[in-house]
Amino acid sequence: MPSNRRQFLQSSVGLAALSAAERRAFSQPQPKPAAQPTPEQRAWMELQFGMFIHFGINTYYDVEWSDGTLDPAKFNPTQLDTDQWCRVAKAAGMKYIVLTTKHHDGFCLWPSKHTAYSVKSTPYRGDLVGELVKSARKHGLAVGFYYSLWDRHEKSHDTDEWAYVEFMKKQLHELLTGYGEVVELWFDGFWKKQRVAGPKKAKSTAKPSGKTRGPNGMRRSSRPGGRKAPTAGRWTISTSTSSHCSPAAW
Numbered sequence: 001m002p003s004n005r006r007q008f009l010q011s012s013v014g015l016a017a018l019s020a021a022e023r024r025a026f027s028q029p030q031p032k033p034a035a036q037p038t039p040e041q042r043a044w045m046e047l048q049f050g051m052f053i054h055f056g057i058n059t060y061y062d063v064e065w066s067d068g069t070l071d072p073a074k075f076n077p078t079q080l081d082t083d084q085w086c087r088v089a090k091a092a093g094m095k096y097i098v099l100t101t102k103h104h105d106g107f108c109l110w111p112s113k114h115t116a117y118s119v120k121s122t123p124y125r126g127d128l129v130g131e132l133v134k135s136a137r138k139h140g141l142a143v144g145f146y147y148s149l150w151d152r153h154e155k156s157h158d159t160d161e162w163a164y165v166e167f168m169k170k171q172l173h174e175l176l177t178g179y180g181e182v183v184e185l186w187f188d189g190f191w192k193k194q195r196v197a198g199p200k201k202a203k204s205t206a207k208p209s210g211k212t213r214g215p216n217g218m219r220r221s222s223r224p225g226g227r228k229a230p231t232a233g234r235w236t237i238s239t240s241t242s243s244h245c246s247p248a249a250w
Contacts, residue, residue: 106153150189
């Protein structure tokens with residue numbers, strides 16, 4: 001057999017064997033690629049270091065938590081200096097600032113149209129959220145909002161699940177449309193509802209409204225696992241003392 005013919009047959013057999021091996025390889029289940037953050041999530045991760053400010057009606061009563069019955073008349077920050085807060089954050093190398101807009105007591109640091117339990121019922125009568133946002137923009141800091149899903153002042157929280165959902169949507173609409181770009185929305189307090197399957201719509205007296213616009217950033221849950229978190233969007237899971245993201249959180 002001529003050498004060139006022998007070489008041709010040998011190479012043909014080798015190619016056939018290689019093709020068979022390749023077919024076997026491709027016939028095996030391929031591992032799924034690891035989940036990757038979205039561009040918005042990567043941008044949030046790159047912020048790295050920020051300031052969390054827990055300030056509200058409880059500050060003026062020297063308590064950590066309250067039940068929604070404290071008198072707003074005592075809330076009167078006469079020496080408020082949100083520029084100073086932001087200067088400190090900037091000097092420390094922080095890139096963003098998160099404000100507790102409403103804690104579990106239900107007291108709002110902005111003059112919400114949907115409750116009287118807010119800064120508009122105080123001697124201060126200002127908009128602390130607006131003041132903080134203005135200072136943050138001035139000092140080049142991104143802005144995030146903490147919002148408690150537990151509201152001990154709002155009666156519908158315990159009496160009408162769907163009415164309360166609508167109440168929250170209206171308040172979040174105020175926060176997410178009235179203060180410019182928001183890079184983080186931090187939800188807290190949902191453990192009060194995690195032991196039940198969810199609200200039964202048949203018992204509701206409220207009619208659902210349209211969708212509320214969300215931030216181009218991260219939503220954050222305050223309890224590990226986030227089992228009851230909404231399926232829309234992705235979540236970073238944190239605890240009250242640290243902030244970690246589980247591999248499945250993306």
